[in-house]
Amino acid sequence: MNAPIGLDPASMAERIQAEVQRAIQRSIKGVEYIASSGPSLGSTPKDVLHVRGTMSLYHYRPIADEIYRVPVLIVMATTNRGYILDMIPGQSFIEFLLKRGYDVYMLDWTAPRPEEKCLRMEDYVLDFIPDCIRRVQQDSGESDVTVIGYCFGGVLSLLYGSIFPDGPIKNLICFTTPIDFHEMKLFRNFSDRRYFDVDRLVDSIGNVPPEMILSSFEMLRPASRAAGQVQLWENIWNDEYVKSYRMFDRWATDTLPLAGEYFRAITKDLMWDNKLFNGTMSVGGRPADISRIKVPILHAVAEHDHIVPYDAAKHLIAKVGSADKEEVMLKGGHVSLVAGANAIKRLWPKLDSWLGGRSI
Amino acid sequence: MADKGNDPVAIWQAMIGEIEKGFNSFANQAMASPEFSKVVNQVGGATVSAQKQFGELMEKYLVSMNLPSRAQVVGMAERLQSIEGQLNEIKAMLHQMQSASGSADTGSAGALRPPRTRRPHPPGKAQK
Numbered sequence: 001m002n003a004p005i006g007l008d009p010a011s012m013a014e015r016i017q018a019e020v021q022r023a024i025q026r027s028i029k030g031v032e033y034i035a036s037s038g039p040s041l042g043s044t045p046k047d048v049l050h051v052r053g054t055m056s057l058y059h060y061r062p063i064a065d066e067i068y069r070v071p072v073l074i075v076m077a078t079t080n081r082g083y084i085l086d087m088i089p090g091q092s093f094i095e096f097l098l099k100r101g102y103d104v105y106m107l108d109w110t111a112p113r114p115e116e117k118c119l120r121m122e123d124y125v126l127d128f129i130p131d132c133i134r135r136v137q138q139d140s141g142e143s144d145v146t147v148i149g150y151c152f153g154g155v156l157s158l159l160y161g162s163i164f165p166d167g168p169i170k171n172l173i174c175f176t177t178p179i180d181f182h183e184m185k186l187f188r189n190f191s192d193r194r195y196f197d198v199d200r201l202v203d204s205i206g207n208v209p210p211e212m213i214l215s216s217f218e219m220l221r222p223a224s225r226a227a228g229q230v231q232l233w234e235n236i237w238n239d240e241y242v243k244s245y246r247m248f249d250r251w252a253t254d255t256l257p258l259a260g261e262y263f264r265a266i267t268k269d270l271m272w273d274n275k276l277f278n279g280t281m282s283v284g285g286r287p288a289d290i291s292r293i294k295v296p297i298l299h300a301v302a303e304h305d306h307i308v309p310y311d312a313a314k315h316l317i318a319k320v321g322s323a324d325k326e327e328v329m330l331k332g333g334h335v336s337l338v339a340g341a342n343a344i345k346r347l348w349p350k351l352d353s354w355l356g357g358r359s360i
Numbered sequence: 361m362a363d364k365g366n367d368p369v370a371i372w373q374a375m376i377g378e379i380e381k382g383f384n385s386f387a388n389q390a391m392a393s394p395e396f397s398k399v400v401n402q403v404g405g406a407t408v409s410a411q412k413q414f415g416e417l418m419e420k421y422l423v424s425m426n427l428p429s430r431a432q433v434v435g436m437a438e439r440l441q442s443i444e445g446q447l448n449e450i451k452a453m454l455h456q457m458q459s460a461s462g463s464a465d466t467g468s469a470g471a472l473r474p475p476r477t478r479r480p481h482p483p484g485k486a487q488k
Contacts, residue, residue: 019369051441051448062474069476101478113441114434138456142476189392195401204412219391223383230376356480 025237039243041250042083044094049105050135054112054119054259055128057105057135058082060094064101068359070170071103071140073132075153078124078258079213082108084251084339085150088243093338096348102359103140107132107153112259117206119259121269122284125159133168144170146359150338151176151308155276158290158316159283165292165321171358172297173351174316175338176308179290180277181270183312186220191271198267202260210255217255220306248335277315290316296324298354300347302337303329326354 050057074094076082085106086094097104107129112119136145147169149157154177161169178184190196201208218225228245235241258266275281281288297320301313310329317327328350332342390396422429428436 015367015369048448050452051445053441064478065474066478067474067476068478103473103476113438114431115438186388186391189394189397190400192394192397192401194394195398197401197405200405201408204408220388221384222387223380227376227380231373234373353480360479 022237029236039088039247041247042086044086044092049139053116054109056108056110057132058108059139060098060104062103063098067101067103069142070144070146070359071105071136071142072097072146072148073136074106075129075147075149075157076106076108077151077153078109079152079256081251081254082106087247087339091340093348100352105136109256111256112207114206117260120261121265124156124262125283129156129160137168143168146171146355148173149177159288161293162288162290163283163286165294169295171355172295174299176302176305176313176334177299177316178308178312179316180312182274183309188271190216191267193272198264202264206260207257208260208263210257213258214253214255290319291321293320294322296358297322299327300337301327301329302332302334304332305334307334
């Protein structure tokens with residue numbers, strides 16, 4: 001009997017053989033997967049410069065023979081750990097920056113303790129960030145600092161930059177930073193003021209638990225975790241795939257709780273009243289209108305970002321007062337924009353070419 | 361190799377991808393409704409109240425069993441963190457003293473820093 005059109009019996013036999021081999025590999029590697037831990041993450045050599053409560057400031061040891069004059073401070077999102085930017089050698093944004101001659105610091109967060117439920121937006125914007133900038137200035141001996149904010153770290157950096165427009169920020173880089181929170185439609189619906197009693201939540205439990213934050217992220221793509229598990233099983237014979245899966249899965253599930261008062265402010269001022277977009281935001285009684293920002297700014301957004309959709313991020317560049325400003329849209333999602341193979345090819349070289357000339 | 365259009369593995373993978381997309385899209389539409397928000401927040405509100413009451417009950421139980429409560433363990437962790445913080449402060453002060461005593465540009469680890477003289481490479485020239 002003839003094979004159906006397009007089916008070559010020889011190649012099918014080859015394909016079946018490959019699949020049988022993969023099935024055997026799956027069984028062996030599946031056991032290895034369960035028995036072993038994932039790769040070690042965040043291992044680029046660094047020194048802890050300062051720790052205060054939920055805030056940690058790191059300095060990464062330079063590896064280039066000469067470095068740019070202006071140091072770089074990365075402000076991490078308050079919901080996630082900073083090691084997304086320092087996965088493993090060869091896939092680390094931090095390592096890339098160090099090799100390209102930047103002096104890199106990171107403001108990273110740990111889980112706020114129960115008594116830190118009282119931390120407010122002003123503690124982050126008017127205390128933690130200025131404190132870190134001051135320490136970066138002291139440590140580097142330079143007055144100018146470039147700030148890079150990832151996701152909500154970008155929002156905090158924008159708020160800081162709009163309250164202190166005269167410095168010391170020299171350049172501002174935002175990755176996937178929302179400013180129009182009414183365009184984060186699902187998050188907005190989850191926190192609909194008619195049904196979501198944020199006061200009751202915060203007053204009852206204090207800090208918002210990480211499970212709740214993680215669930216709200218996962219609800220944006222409810223089938224993706226299950227589909228990811230199926231894909232993992234199919235590719236478990238592939239060491240590179242498994243390594244990458246474990247790195248990103250570990251990071252994604254390593255979500256941080258949010259300080260209660262801070263979460264209350266995010267919900268009321270940003271989600272409900274959209275104050276950052278409307279230009280009516282204030283922090284600790286100080287106006288935080290992003291049109292006051294005049295420094296060079298680069299905003300990198302992802303084409304397929306399901307957490308911060310483009311509509312929520314697209315007005316940033318139009319609204320800042322800087323003359324030197326650029327938005328770059330790259331292929332990828334919220335995380336693959338900054339980490340992984342996609343970022344290595346696209347975002348990192350773009351950032352280097354933009355920042356190098358502005359760091360002297 | 362077999363044509364991708366006839367490869368059962370490729371077909372299976374494409375099918376999984378399509379199911380994922382379809383389900384996500386369907387769920388997103390459902391979750392965008394006010395009814396969804398109402399139900400989720402009602403359930404969430406009840407869970408929060410129950411969690412709070414359970415926590416208080418558990419606290420009493422642990423006291424009766426002469427076991428440390430979560431608050432006490434957290435208290436110990438806070439004291440440890442406070443000690444760590446003070447050590448970091450001392451370390452930072454030592455670095456400052458070291459920097460003040462020497463003229464060389466030293467870093468946070470006390471090691472010599474490279475000079476801040478780097479310039480971007482001209483366009484088209486590959487960097488290391």
